[in-house]
Amino acid sequence: MLTFEEKLTIIESFPELQRNDISLGRINFHFEESVFDKKIVVYRLHPNGNGFVYAEQINDNYTIDSKGMVNIRNFTERELRKVIKESITSLRESNPFEETWVNAENETLKIVHDLDFNAWNIYAGDMLDGSYATYNAATDYLHQEGFQRLQEDIE
Structure with a gap:
């Protein structure tokens, strides 16, 4: 496990992040150029080594909490x-995110990130199938529902 100082050195190597010291020795790092209302990238980095990074919009299998943060x-x-x-x-990113998913019957659905509402919408053709936070x-x-992401969307 990395120490607090090691994590701090790594995080501070990203020049686009601005440090913001908060209570109890914890530190947040903001990305002021965010195209979203969300600006905090590193949240509550603590001297004990605990902390969080915003990962809600990342296309990966991180375990995130209700705020979209992954524990680091x-x-x-x-x-x-x-x-x-x-x-x-x-x-x-200001370009819309879109992925195609397919099931065993070769039916396709698309996930589209709605930047205006910060929602993840699922479409069957032009029809909205569902909307998720x-x-x-x-x-x-x-x-x-038995769908898998198309291979070319994974690469």
């Missing part, structure tokens, strides 16, 4: 750099 307590240097880079990229909630629904 046990992350390696490589994992921490990767999640921070992906988080910044996700907050910088997080990417993980939308993909959980698709998995339960």
Whole structure:
């Protein structure tokens, strides 16, 4: 496990993040150029090594909490750099996110990130099938319904 100082050095190596000291020795790091209302990338980095990174819009299998944060307590240097880079990229993106999912009957659904409402919508053609607050909630629904992401969307 990385120490607080090691995590701090890694996080501070991202020049696009601004440090914001908060209570009890904890530190937040903001990405002021975010195209969303969301600006906090690193949340409550604590001297005990605990902390969180915003990962809600990242197309990966992170376990996130209700605020869209992934706990980085046990992350390696490589994992921490990767999640921070992906988080910044996700907050910088202004192009719509879209993925195609298919089931065994070759039926397709699309996940589209609605930037205006920060919702993850599932479409069957032009028809809205469902709307979810997080990417993980939308993909959980698709998995339960027997859909898998198309291989070219994974790469």
